[in-house]
Amino acid sequence: MAGSSPRRVVITGAGTVNALGRDVAATVDAMAEGRSAIGALDFPDVERLSMRIGAQVRGWVPGDLFDGARLSLYDRFTQFALVAGREAMAQAGLDAVPGDPTRWGAVIGTAGGGNGTVNDAFRAVFAEGKNRVHPFTVPRLMNNAAASHLSILWGLMGPTFSVATACSSSNHAIGLAVQMIRAGMADGMLAGGAESMLNFGGMKAWEGLRVMSPDGCRPFSLGRNGMVQGEGAAVFVLETLEAAQARGAEILAEIKGFAMTSDAGDIVMPSVEGAARTMRMALADAGVSPDAVGYINAHGTGTTANDRTEAAAIHAVFGARAGQVPVSSTKAMHGHCIGATGAIELLACLMALRQGVIAPTVGFTAPDPDCPLDVVPNTAREAQVTTVMSNAFAFGGLNAVLVLGRV
Amino acid sequence: MQDQIIEIIAREAVLEPAQVRPDMTLEDIGLDSLGLVEMIFSIEETFGISVPFNANEPGETRFDLSSVGSIVAAVEELISEQGTPAVA
Structure with a gap:
């Protein structure tokens, strides 16, 4: 890259799906009101869990959000990422990435990837005695599915990958996207994280570690007794300060x-x-x-x-x-x-x-x-x-x- | 049964059963938090019981973890409450 000063990276779009809301506005309203979305979990076999609370995205009807042909390729975590990505692009005022699409990519953090797909496939072969799983089990469950579908949907032809570092996945994904833009490897990135482990197998695994709370999440509070799981995604449009200013984009913040x-x-x-x-x-x-x-x-x-x-x-x-x-x-x-x-x-x-x-x-x-x-x-x-x-x-x-x- | 419980505790602490005495604490036998969770799992699987334990509040449970002897007593009590041992 030419120039002596490092490229500054800004956020020009933000999108989310989580238990607090289906978009950024609903989520920050809930945060400002101090509302908690933690409640009783609802999925098959939940009665066999000893920890039965979580912040679950309710009333999610994927058929209303995606066309049928593509939907069979989307695990729930990918669905969350795509809806969040759609909002982020709209917020950034973009219906396509600006400039050269080979210089835009996507990096999405996830710990469990298509954990729900794994749960469904294992249930079919182990519990139900079936000898066949859905043919798209592998492309649905792979950790890079959300990042790849973002790249396919938006025509991002630069660096696209997933980061799986447990609870740091999203911050690593966003931080690495910043570094790639700074280094001149990309001009812009969709970056964030997506997760959906609220299913029987996913929660059974967490329960085993004995760190979950049976009754609520009380961070930093006396008498706290563990974590409570949620699910969702958030995706951000990252680009250089220079490019954002040149196209007159609203700048939400700089990642410094x-x-x-x-x-x-x-x-x-x-x-x-x-x-x-x-x-x-x-x-x-x-x-x-x-x-x-x-x-x-x-x-x-x-x-x-x-x-x-x-x-x-x-x-x-x-x-x-x-x-x-x-x-x-x-x-x-x-x-x-x-x-x-x-x-x-x-x-x-x-x-x-x-x-x-x-x-x-x-x-x-x-x-x-x-x-x-x-x-x-x-x-x-x-x-x-x-x-x-x-x-x-x-x-x-x-x-x-x-x-x-x-x- | 006591021997079997001590055998499990010793295995998780990577010790010989003879090295584990009832008056020893978990610290004495060098069992860390992960080793403790694995020991409880092993006890549950061996005896077909459920042990109430949350790593965030180890002192809150009525499963007394203060010594090897207290753990043995607690397991024996849970077995008598929850049914016949799964393993003879």
Whole structure:
């Protein structure tokens, strides 16, 4: 790439499907109201689970959203990604990518990929004794299905791939898309995450780890007892600041900094040092000091281990300001959407930057001395912020932090 | 039955059963959080019982994890409550 200054990457479109809403407007309205979408799960064999709550997308009728011929190729996670992608492109004012389509791609984070398709196929052969599964089982279940269908639908002929790093998948996907645009490998990307594991097999696996809450997600709260799953997708249109300004696009935010690191420690237990190191690196990449950050969207899963560790890491990075900077976990509203969670949570970051509303941590009952943070308990708050941070700390010890700012 | 429970605990801690005494804590035998979850799974599968345990609130359960001896007693109680052992 010519030019001495690095390319700046901005968000010009955003789209989502999650239990809070079928689009960005409904989702941020719910976040501002502090509404939780967690409720009783509804799918076959749910009565055989011991954890029966989640944030499920209700009343989803794929036949109303896609034409029949294509639909048989779309797992639920792909459906979510495509609907979110459609909204993101419309928001960006695009009916086709601007410029050279060989320089646009898609990167979508997902942990489970077509987990529902796997569940259906296994049920057919193991439980129902069938000897045949749907012929498109493999193209539906593959982790890159959502990214590939986005590329097919929008004619994106540049780099397209999926990222599967558990709870960090979305932040990694968005961060890598930023790096590819910065590096000149692409001029624009659709980036985000998609997940749908709310089925009997998917939830049975999670239940086994004994980290799920039977009664609710209460991040950073005394007496919290685990995570609650959600599902959905969020997709963003990313392009250079220069290109966005040239075509007169509305700029939602700039992605100023990104860092990804590994703890190289435990496969499930988080690390204070790893989380703190990643936050510092993302701030350094953005060229801003911790003092500039006006809101942190926490990973905040509601497990005892994550929230305690994350609070300690925020204290290590933010020092005396750690107790003052607003920190919230929106997972108590939309559930932990695993590979999609960082993308959906980025909507809370955009709300803070653009509307001056800090999403609350709902379900909060009492402060935990292990988590001495201002978690914006239960009720949203107005605040003018110019720089925000979004954390994701995944199983496998994989950390991903994004820093966003106003343009 | 006590021997069988201790055998499971020892296996998860990568010890010989003879090295595991009832007064030892999970820390003493070097069992971490993942090892504990796997041990509980193994106990459930072996005896056909369900053990109430959430890793987020290990102290809240009536399944007393304070020592090897307390675990053995808790398993024996669950077996007597929940039915005949699946394995003779």
